[in-house]
Amino acid sequence: GENVEQHPSTLSVQEGDSAVIKCTYSDSASNYFPWYKQELGKGPQLIIDIRSNVGEKKDQRIAVTLNKTAKHFSLHITETQPEDSAVYFCAIIQGAQKLVFGQGTRLTINP
């Protein structure tokens, strides 16, 4: 089946610095790429998504970039804050509706 590789598995950055998480995939038919944030004890929260007809999308401190040729997409968080600490998951859409998730990245923001 479809495979999504997510790196790094853990990431620790100083407050105010930037964090970047990258995902690669193999299915060239994928055209929808969401990112979720999961805080302890909660369900995943959709934070940003991108479709294959654009290369970049930004929402305040969060941005996602997509390189369809190379089959990878990345989450960028700037000016990190302690509340950004969470587990982040990338995903791709397989077929019409099935989300296939990466392995997750545990992001820790150090004050």
Next chain:
Amino acid sequence: SAVISQKPSRDICQRGTSLTIQCQVDSQVTMMFWYRQQPGQSLTLIATANQGSEATYESGFVIDKFPISRPNLTFSTLTVSNMSPEDSSIYLCSVGGAGGQETQYFGPGTRLLVL
């Protein structure tokens, strides 16, 4: 996005028993999904809950183990049958959003521990 609730939020169960998890949405949605998240792991789709017909299961998941109901456009249940410790996981429902068929929003999850 829709407001999604799940019951129970957590439970501790004995092996061999069954637990039914409820998912309620505050608006009518076409697509509802059930996922499993094993401890410290990522999310895996169990099945798509289809209103008015049988659920569509992913490879590795079967109806006898995870029966699903979808009686209307705002509600679904997932039963974990004949539980074993390996079934200890977070079970999450999600719904398709109005923003596009691909977009999915998740409930808070049900944390299940099987002893």
